[in-house]
Amino acid sequence: MSLASSSISELRQKLTAGEISPADILDDLAAAIAARDPEVGAYLSHDLDAAKAAAANADLTLPLGGIPIGIKDNINVLGQPCTCGSRYLEKGYTSPYDATVTSRLKATGAIPFGRLNMDEFAMGSSTENSAVGRTLNPHDLSRIPGGSSGGSAAAVAANLAIATLGSDTGGSIRQPASHCGVVGLKPSYGRVSRYGLVAFASSLDQIGPLTRSVEDSALVLQAIAGHDPRDSTSLNSEVPDFLSGIHEGVAGMKLGLPKEYFGEGIDPAVREKVEAATKKLEAAGAELVEISLPHTEYAVATYYIIAPAEASSNLSRFDGIRYGHRSSNPEDLLDLYRRSREEGFGPEVKRRIILGTYVLSSGYYDAYYSRAQKVRTLIRRDFEQAFEKVDAILSPVTPAPARKLGENSDDPLTEYLSDIYTIAANLAGICAISVPCGSIPAEGDKQLPVGLQILGPHLGEAKLLRIAKSAE
Amino acid sequence: MIGEIRMPHATKLNPPDKPTVQSFPTLAPGPLMPFTPRPMATEHIDVRYVADLARLELSDEECATFQPQLDSILSYAESLSRLNVEGIEPTAHAVPVYDVMREDVPGTSLSQQAVLQNAPDQAQQQIRVPKVIADA
Numbered sequence: 303m304s305l306a307s308s309s310i311s312e313l314r315q316k317l318t319a320g321e322i323s324p325a326d327i328l329d330d331l332a333a334a335i336a337a338r339d340p341e342v343g344a345y346l347s348h349d350l351d352a353a354k355a356a357a358a359n360a361d362l363t364l365p366l367g368g369i370p371i372g373i374k375d376n377i378n379v380l381g382q383p384c385t386c387g388s389r390y391l392e393k394g395y396t397s398p399y400d401a402t403v404t405s406r407l408k409a410t411g412a413i414p415f416g417r418l419n420m421d422e423f424a425m426g427s428s429t430e431n432s433a434v435g436r437t438l439n440p441h442d443l444s445r446i447p448g449g450s451s452g453g454s455a456a457a458v459a460a461n462l463a464i465a466t467l468g469s470d471t472g473g474s475i476r477q478p479a480s481h482c483g484v485v486g487l488k489p490s491y492g493r494v495s496r497y498g499l500v501a502f503a504s505s506l507d508q509i510g511p512l513t514r515s516v517e518d519s520a521l522v523l524q525a526i527a528g529h530d531p532r533d534s535t536s537l538n539s540e541v542p543d544f545l546s547g548i549h550e551g552v553a554g555m556k557l558g559l560p561k562e563y564f565g566e567g568i569d570p571a572v573r574e575k576v577e578a579a580t581k582k583l584e585a586a587g588a589e590l591v592e593i594s595l596p597h598t599e600y601a602v603a604t605y606y607i608i609a610p611a612e613a614s615s616n617l618s619r620f621d622g623i624r625y626g627h628r629s630s631n632p633e634d635l636l637d638l639y640r641r642s643r644e645e646g647f648g649p650e651v652k653r654r655i656i657l658g659t660y661v662l663s664s665g666y667y668d669a670y671y672s673r674a675q676k677v678r679t680l681i682r683r684d685f686e687q688a689f690e691k692v693d694a695i696l697s698p699v700t701p702a703p704a705r706k707l708g709e710n711s712d713d714p715l716t717e718y719l720s721d722i723y724t725i726a727a728n729l730a731g732i733c734a735i736s737v738p739c740g741s742i743p744a745e746g747d748k749q750l751p752v753g754l755q756i757l758g759p760h761l762g763e764a765k766l767l768r769i770a771k772s773a774e
Numbered sequence: 775m776i777g778e779i780r781m782p783h784a785t786k787l788n789p790p791d792k793p794t795v796q797s798f799p800t801l802a803p804g805p806l807m808p809f810t811p812r813p814m815a816t817e818h819i820d821v822r823y824v825a826d827l828a829r830l831e832l833s834d835e836e837c838a839t840f841q842p843q844l845d846s847i848l849s850y851a852e853s854l855s856r857l858n859v860e861g862i863e864p865t866a867h868a869v870p871v872y873d874v875m876r877e878d879v880p881g882t883s884l885s886q887q888a889v890l891q892n893a894p895d896q897a898q899q900q901i902r903v904p905k906v907i908a909d910a
Binding site: 394395396398399490491492505531534535537597599600602603604606607614618621622623624625626627628632633634635636637638639640641643644647649652653655656657659660661663669670672673674675676677678679680682712713714715718728729730731732760 | 819821824825827828829830831832833836839840843844846847848850851853854855857859862863864865866867868869871874876884888889891892893894895901903904905906
C-alpha cells in the first residue's frame with residue numbers, strides 16, 4: 303500500500319515509529335498527483351517546496367504531526383493562492399493571512415498541501431461551475447465528482463490526498479463525498495470557525511473534513527473545532543474527545559428514518575443501498591424508527607432564497623478595488639464596479655447575486671426573504687422534535703449517483719432540486735455526515751459510490767461519528 | 775490600530791414607495807446614478823434592473839439566458855406561500871448568539887504592506903481608484 307493511499311492513523315503509526323518521514327508522504331503524493339491528476343483535475347495548484355520546508359520542521363509528537371492536508375480553494379493559507387474557483391481571484395490574490403482552521407491544522411503539526419478545485423464561490427453541486435479548472439469523478443471520468451467541494455472529494459478518492467478540508471453550505475461536503483465514495487462531515491453551525499473561509503452564505507457555511515475513514519474524520523475535526531474570538535458565530539462550547547467513544551457501537555440507540563426522504567424521486571438502486579445500510583445498523587443493535595420531517599418539501603425553496611440573499615450581500619466585497627480583478631480603463635468608479643464584476647464572475651454566481659438582490663429588495667422582501675426565514679424556523683423545529691424521539695436520523699445523501707457531465711447546464715432549477723436531502727441540515731444548523739454504503743454498477747464496469755447520510759442534533763458530532771463508525 | 779477613518783458623506787435613500795436598495799453615496803450626482811428607480815414588473819423579475827442594483831453589468835445574451843431561469847426559480851419559490859407562517863418567528867441564524875464582545879485590548883493586525891499586496895492599483899501606499907468627485 304502506498305503512502306498516498308493510507309489513512310491518517312496508519313501514517314501516524316509509521317511516522318512515530320520512525321519508519322517514514324513527512325517528506326516521504328509528500329513525495330508519494332506529488333508522484334501520485336503527477337501521474338493521475340492530469341485526468342482527475344482535483345488540484346488547482348500545489349507547492350511541494352513550501353510543503354517540504356514545513357515538513358522539515360513538523361513536530362511529530364502532535365496529533366496530526368507530519369500529515370499533509372489538502373485545502374479547498376476558498377480557505378486562506380498564508381502565501382498561497384485562493385481563487386474560490388473564480389476568474390475574479392485567479393490573478394491578483396495571494397492570501398495575506400491564515401484562516402483559523404489553517405492555523406489550527408498547523409498548530410497540530412499538519413501541513414497544508416495543495417489547493418483543491420470547487421464550484422465558483424462554492425455555488426454548485428458538480429464543480430462544473432469552476433472557472434479555473436475541470437474536475438472529474440475518479441470512479442467514472444464521464445461523470446461529475448459532485449460539488450462544490452469536488453476537488454476535495456476527488457483528491458481523497460483518487461489517492462491524491464490523505465485528507466482534505468471542504469466547506470458545506472447546502473451539502474457541498476456531503477454530496478461530493480457521497481459521489482466519490484469518501485467520508486464527508488459537515489459539523490454543526492458554530493463548531494468550527496469560519497474566519498478565513500471566503501463567505502458564501504454566512505448563516506449556513508461550515509468547514510469540515512473529507513477523509514478515507516470515520517476515524518480520520520474525527521481526527522481532523524478534533525484539530526479544527528473550537529471557539530474562535532475572530533468568528534462571533536463560533537460557539538464557546540466544550541469540544542469533546544471525538545475519538546474516545548467512536549468504537550462503542552449503536553446498541554440501544556434509536557435511529558429515525560424520515561418517510562419524506564425515502565419517497566418519490568429517489569433512484570431505486572440508491573434507496574436499496576441506503577436501506578441495506580440502515581439494516582446493518584439495526585443488526586448492530588440500533589432500533590429503527592419511522593419519523594416525519596413534514597416541512598422537507600419546502601427546504602429547497604427556502605434555501606434558494608436565503609443562500610442567494612446572503613451571497614448577494616457577501617459578494618459585494620468583490621468590487622475591483624482592494625484585491626482580485628479590476629476592469630481596465632473604467633469610465634468612472636461605478637463603471638469600474640460593474641465591469642470588474644461582470645468580467646470576474648461566472649453565470650451561476652451572477653444568477654445568485656441577481657436572485658439574492660431581488661428577494662432582498664423592498665416590495666419583495668416580505669414575500670420571499672422574510673417568509674423563507676419563517677419557514678426556516680419550521681424546518682428547524684421539525685428536527686428539534688425528531689431529536690426528542692431519536693438519537694440520529696438516517697437518509698440518502700443524494701437522490702441518484704453522480705450524473706454525467708454537462709447534464710443540467712441550462713437548467714439550474716433541476717440542479718438545485720438534487721440538493722433536497724442535504725440542505726435542511728444547514729438551515730437547521732445541525733451536524734451531518736456522509737459515509738460510503740456501497741456502489742451501483744454503471745456502463746463499462748464502472749462502480750458509482752453511494753453514501754448514507756447520518757444527521758445528528760446540534761453539537762452531536764461525537765455520537766454522529768460513533769454511528770458512522772458502525773455503518774462504515 | 776488607531777481609530778477607524780470616517781468618510782464624511784451623506785447617504786441618500788430613494789423614496790420609500792419605490793423599490794430600493796441603499797443608494798451609492800451621492801458625492802457626485804449624475805454618473806454615479808445612471809438608472810432611474812422605477813416600479814418592478816409584477817409577474818417577472820426585471821433582470822437588468824436588479825443587476826443594476828447589484829452593480830453588475832450584463833450582456834444582452836446573459837439577460838436573455840437568465841430571464842427564464844430566474845423566472846422558473848422564483849415560480850418554484852412561490853410554493854412557500856402555501857404555508858401559513860403567521861406568528862412564526864423568523865430564523866436568521868440557526869444557532870443565534872447575541873452581543874458577542876471581545877476584550878477591548880489592542881492586538882496584532884495585518885501590516886500595511888500585507889493589506890496592500892493584492893491591490894490592483896496603488897500609489898503612495900494607498901489604493902488608487904478612479905476620481906470620485908465630479909469636475910466643477
